[in-house]
Amino acid sequence: MTEERSHRFPSMGTAVTLTGPAGSRFDDAARAVEAIFDREDRRFSRFRVDSELSGVNMRAGSWTEVSEPFAELLRLALDGARRSGGLFDPTILPALVAAGYDRDYGELLRSEPLVGLPPRPGGRWREVRLDCRMVKLPDDCRLDFGGVAKGWTCDRAVEEAIRHLPWAMINAGGDLRVAGALPAPGLEIRVEDPLATSESILRLRLLDGALATSSILDRAWGEGLHQVIDPRTQLPAVTDVVQATVWAPTCAEAEVGTTWAMLLGPVAMDALSCVLAMSGGDVFVNIAGEPERAEVST
DSSP, X not given: OOOEEEEEEEETTEEEEEEEEOSTTHHHHHHHHHHHHHHHHHXXXXXXXXXXXXXXXXXXXXXXXXXXXXXXXXXXXXXXXXXXXXXXOTTOHHHHHHTTOOSOHHHHHTSOXXXXXXXXXXXXXXXXXXXXXXXXXXXXXXXXXXXXXHHHHHHHHHHHHTTTSSEEEEEETTEEEEEESOOTTOEEEEEEETTEEEEEEEEEEESSEEEEEEESSTTEEETTEESOEETTTTEEOOOSEEEEEEEESSHHHHHHHHHHHHHHGGGGGGTOOEEEEETTSOEEEOOTTOOTTEEXXX
């Protein structure tokens, strides 16, 4: 069996791990993956005043030319908003800030959150205009790609990694993507129980595709204050779903799905391949829509 290696580094507010077969080109893959995460963090971070995202937000109300990667991710995010009926909404940044998430999460935990009144009702993604590489946000609208930018970066990074390696897996804080000719019977992935993190609610062997996980217990900074915003109320979601794990061909698609599933609940299983951990301890698993190249066991 081929020996595996891992390379771990911080980026996008989380720990990123590249795993692949050991060999002379692993270090090349690790450098390439780290460079991609660094570049996309500088492009999409809302906490960097010099990021492309911050520049677009500051010019809301005017047409702005953006890079091709920015246009690609925005196009994907707007499509996710349409497919989810607006439950995934890339324009919820004002609501996040109003809920107190106005600074880097590590800094937020060291200080008192400044909670304000929620902004006007959401759905402003419908007003965003994208024409090739020209973007126009409505006045007072702000974008936040959040987890979908992280998932999208995983997708780009794993494709670069398999230019150097026979196969690779990237895990970025719950966003996980595999690619290449993985060894049979696949990589075993464990989905943690959000109510008892030393336990698993699901194990699967993955040969292709991606998983993303979102939880109202992750990135929480006070009673009822967390990162999952319900666009219908512009407030942190009140939901019986404690954690949603979605599998899809790409991390970006899976990330859209986690928000969708968190807000819609078990009904989302009609549209998504997912595992939902409920507040009462129940776990719902949709294996009917499971990817052909995943083997699941609970």
